[in-house]
Amino acid sequence: MHFFPVRAITLDLDDTVWPIAPAIDRAEDALDAWLQRHAPRAAARWPLAARRRLRQQCDLERPHRAHDMTAQRRWMIERMLAEAGEDVALGSSAYDAYFAARCEVEHYDDSVPSLERMAARLPLAALSNGNACLRTIGLMHLFRFQLGAGEHGAGKPEPGIFHAACARLGHDPGVVLHVGDDVRTDIEGAQRAGLRTVWINREGATWPRRMPPPDLEFTTLTALADWLDAALHPESMSA
Structure with missing residues (x-):
């Protein structure tokens, strides 16, 4: 040896x-449930496949922040809310729902x-x-x-x-x-x-x-x- x-x-x-995959799946499910409850237009506008494309787009548009997953995810959620005509101020609570589930690791x-x-x-x-x-x-x-x-x-x-x-x-x-x-x-x-x-x-x-x-x-x-x-x-x- x-x-x-x-x-x-x-x-x-x-x-x-x-x-990591199960934790991310739970986080995405939690975000989807939160959006359906609190920002239904964003939920309809941004199903999972669209959110995944937007997440990639965020890194392309802000490569200097690509290393900061928290900042990119928060920016992404605010963008989702804005483009769906929802209150951008909801972004912090939406992220909290996502992140709590992301930390439910097995x-x-x-x-x-x-x-x-x-x-x-x-x-x-x-x-x-x-x-x-x-x-x-x-x-x-x-x-x-x-x-x-x-x-x-x-x-x-x-x-x-x-x-x-x-x-x-x-x-x-x-x-x-x-x-x-x-x-x-x-x-x-x-x-x-x-x-x-x-x-x-x-x-x-x-x-x-x-x-x-x-x-x-x-x-x-x-x-x-x-x-x-x-x-x-x-x-x-x-x-």
Whole structure:
């Protein structure tokens, strides 16, 4: 088994700690229900397919804000209300309904026990391009902090967000381990920033041959927690 020094861990959230698709589906259903109740003309004007097209259009029209999912979603909802002739002031309540459901995540079975094991050994930081709130979800006690693309001003795979997290953790990138599911934003991005990497490959995908492989690859966070237990054992590794 290959060991190397690790002093802290940064973790992606969506599709690493929980699957994102069910949460987004719930959020869209919640928004649709809210619109039907409070802004019926917007509900009729903006069914799900139209909302998805508009969401893409928002990023095309405001690429400088594409990293900030909260800002883009709020702007999108206000635009929906305005174009349907509804009161734009309703936008905040509509977004709140969407976001509450977006944070109703269903963790992978291995996630919480593994995070608890890892947090007992090393400081953890959440590093996400999404906008889920760990306090609302109930996992913030396991993390030193949560840093999102919207807060930082740019998202993964840009190196700046990785370096900002390392600075807050108080460690050089070379002893920080980034954990994530996305080949480009998580693994390639962290590699470029000088971090060690773990690819959580739950679906059994094949690593792209054109890219340098991650330091570690596991199908579950449990396997990563097991590796940490062994790597941090004084007889396994000196650091």
